[in-house]
Amino acid sequence: MGMTMTQKILAAHAGLEYVEAGQLIEADLDLVLGNDITSPVAIKEMSKMKVDGVFNKDKIALVPDHFVPNKDIKSAEHCKCVREFAYRNEITNYFEVGQMGIEHALLPEKGLTVAGDVIIGADSHTCTYGALGAFSTGVGSTDMAAGMATGKAWFKVPGAIKFNLTGKLPKYVSGKDIILHIIGMIGVDGALYKSMEFVGDGVANLSMDDRFTIANMAIEAGGKNGIFPVDDKAIAYMKEHSTREFKVYEADEDAVYDEEYTIDLSTLKSTVAFPHLPENTHTIDEIDKNIKIDQVVIGSCTNGRLDDLRQAAEVLKGRKVAKGMRLIVIPATQAIYLQAMEEGLLKIFIEAGGIVSTPTCGPCLGGYMGILAENERCVSTTNRNFVGRMGHVTSEIYLASPAVAAASAITGTIAGPLDLE
Numbered sequence: 001m002g003m004t005m006t007q008k009i010l011a012a013h014a015g016l017e018y019v020e021a022g023q024l025i026e027a028d029l030d031l032v033l034g035n036d037i038t039s040p041v042a043i044k045e046m047s048k049m050k051v052d053g054v055f056n057k058d059k060i061a062l063v064p065d066h067f068v069p070n071k072d073i074k075s076a077e078h079c080k081c082v083r084e085f086a087y088r089n090e091i092t093n094y095f096e097v098g099q100m101g102i103e104h105a106l107l108p109e110k111g112l113t114v115a116g117d118v119i120i121g122a123d124s125h126t127c128t129y130g131a132l133g134a135f136s137t138g139v140g141s142t143d144m145a146a147g148m149a150t151g152k153a154w155f156k157v158p159g160a161i162k163f164n165l166t167g168k169l170p171k172y173v174s175g176k177d178i179i180l181h182i183i184g185m186i187g188v189d190g191a192l193y194k195s196m197e198f199v200g201d202g203v204a205n206l207s208m209d210d211r212f213t214i215a216n217m218a219i220e221a222g223g224k225n226g227i228f229p230v231d232d233k234a235i236a237y238m239k240e241h242s243t244r245e246f247k248v249y250e251a252d253e254d255a256v257y258d259e260e261y262t263i264d265l266s267t268l269k270s271t272v273a274f275p276h277l278p279e280n281t282h283t284i285d286e287i288d289k290n291i292k293i294d295q296v297v298i299g300s301c302t303n304g305r306l307d308d309l310r311q312a313a314e315v316l317k318g319r320k321v322a323k324g325m326r327l328i329v330i331p332a333t334q335a336i337y338l339q340a341m342e343e344g345l346l347k348i349f350i351e352a353g354g355i356v357s358t359p360t361c362g363p364c365l366g367g368y369m370g371i372l373a374e375n376e377r378c379v380s381t382t383n384r385n386f387v388g389r390m391g392h393v394t395s396e397i398y399l400a401s402p403a404v405a406a407a408s409a410i411t412g413t414i415a416g417p418l419d420l421e
Contacts, residue, residue, distance in 0.1 A: 002252025004160040005227050006195040009135040009249050013118045021159035021256070029059065030134075031112060032147040033121030035103055036064035040081040041141035042122055046149055054089050055151035061093040061112055062086050063103035066361040071368040101333025101359040104128040104216060104301035109333055111242025115230045116249055120144065120153050125301050125383065127218045130227035131211035132234055133248060137225045158224040160195040161186075162257040165202030167266035172417045174311065175210030176303055176381065176401040179217040180271040181263070184281030192222035194258060197251065199229055202265045208237045209307035216302050217383050220278040270416045272379075273399035276387045284404065284416035291398075295378040296321075296409040297390075298402050299330025299357070300364045303381035306336050308402040313345040315406035315417050316352040322412030327354030328370045330362060354409070366390050372397075379408040 003011065003018065011019040013027035034042055039062055054060055062082050067075035086094035093112060100106065104125050107113050115133035119126060122144035129136035139153065147153050163182065183190070196218045203211075211228050218226030228234065230248040238246055270284040298304075298312050309331060321327045329349045331337035337359060340346050346356050363370030364382040372378055372391030377398065380390065385397035398414060407415045 001256060002254035004195060004255045004257070005133070005197055005229070005249050005251045006135050006160060006225060007157055008251070009116060009118060010155060010157055019157045021157055023157045024154060025157060026152050026154045027118050029120060029147050029151050029153055030117040031059055031061060031119040032144060033061045033063070033103060033107065033119065033123065033126060034144050035066055035123055036068060036075065036078045036082055037066045038122030038141045038144065039085070040078050042144040042148065043081060043085045045142050045145035049145065049149055051149040054091070054148045057090050058092045059151065060091050060148055061107055062091055063095050063100055063106055065100055065102050065359070066365065067367050068100060068360055069097055069358065099334065101336070102301045102304055102361055105305055105332035105336065108132060108212070109241055109335060111238070111244060114238050114242050114244050114246035115234065116247030120147050124219045125216050127223065127225045128212055128216040128301065130215040130218065130225050131208060132238060133228060133230035135225055135227065138219060156193070158193055158195045159258045160197050160255070161191050162260040163196060163198045164200040164260065164262040165198060165265055166200050166262065167202050167264045168205040169265045169268060172403045173268050173270055174401045174403065175206060175213035177268055177271045178210070178263070178265065179214045180273050180278065180281050180399065181268055183217065183221045183278045184271065184273070185261070186221055188220060188277055188279045189222040191218065193224050196221065196223040196226040198226065203228060204231060204233070205265065207307055208233055209305040212305065213302055217278070220383060270401060270404050272404060272414060273385055275385055275396040275398070278383070278385060278399060287414050289413055289415060289419065291414045292377065293325070293379050293408050293413060294376040295326040295328065295370060295372065296405050297328045297330070297363055297370055297378060297380040297382065298405050299328070299332065300361065300382040301332065302383045303402050304330055304332030304336065306339055308381065309336070309340045309345050312402040312406040313348040315403055315420070316410065317348050319352055319410050321353040321409045325353070325409055325412055326370070327352065327409045328357060328363065329354050330357045330369070331359055333359050363390050379405050379414060381405050
């Protein structure tokens with residue numbers, strides 16, 4: 001009986017020739033990640049262990065990004081805790097304001113995540129790095145503490161679901177629409193504690209930014225991780241961003257999958273997840289075009305990358321946002337911010353009537369930079385639309401691609417780019 005990509009990576013890091021779904025293993029870690037919300041808890045837990053420092057100062061990444069730049073005294077104290085821990089332990093990959101970005105965009109950009117790695121992070125969207133053929137998953141702060149201390153973590157080996165992607169996406173349809181389509185199809189618990197493996201000839205037609213988006217939201221289907229095969233695009237990305245060696249793992253032909261789905265990308269349409277779950281999806285042609293929107297957010301670890309900003313700018317160029325509309329654009333990293341500035345994208349956003357923020361998670365989790373008031377509605381390129389996620393419990397979040405978000409900012413209602421033509 002063969003193994004999936006994820007199972008092969010875990011077996012190698014556990015020093016085993018073979019693992020199977022449901023097996024408990026202890027695996028060596030290539031990277032342990034924490035942010036300004038989760039790291040302080042892990043640091044306090046680590047102090048209780050009475051260990052002498054971290055297992056490897058080069059294999060820990062601390063990225064303050066949720067409430068950074070600090071929005072209040074409490075967030076400043078959290079960041080101070082992380083900063084002092086990083087300095088005390090000489091953490092190589094600690095990113096202060098000016099170098100920081102949204103963690104799941106920053107780490108691949110900095111070359112810290114490559115194919116074949118096992119990565120844990122005290123943030124649920126750590127599964128993003130599966131776009132590069134790594135096994136990466138979110139854990140609690142206690143597991144983060146143990147990982148920083150020992151360089152190891154235990155896992156229950158996940159089963160897997162295979163998604164066979166074929167064809168090519170239509171114009172204005174992107175990776176966000178693919179993963180929203182999948183979550184709408186299988187539900188928010190459809191891949192519970194399973195590896196979501198994306199294969200097929202359609203993968204070659206997806207940009208790396210599309211793949212990062214899809215892997216990022218595997219957790220929204222309940223997945224343990226999302227993972228893509230390592231092709232020429234992935235290799236080119238890693239060679240551009242990293243000096244680390246990587247290892248390519250491929251699923252065996254007789255690997256066992258709990259379920260298999262085939263998705264023809266050419267048939268997909270722009271998709272929006274209505275409140276209050278990512279599975280509550282509707283294609284743009286099914287939507288009542290009279291749903292008034294108060295705010296649009298384009299950014300986050302899901303859709304704050306350069307391709308995302310380019311898509312939004314293409315829709316917004318030469319147009320103005322609707323009267324009373326608040327458009328907030330958040331580049332995911334400093335490098336993305338700079339490139340967007342050099343390409344004139346920021347000028348397009350500002351001339352359209354939007355604002356551009358420094359890289360931060362900000363409004364995605366109801367932090368700051370765009371909190372919603374009572375009964376307000378927001379079209380957002382973020383990853384969750386739970387009750388109260390971005391502000392007041394009566395507010396509503398509609399998850400969408402950057403293209404749909406930009407079009408909605410122009411019309412003041414939920415709309416797709418084709419509605420503007």
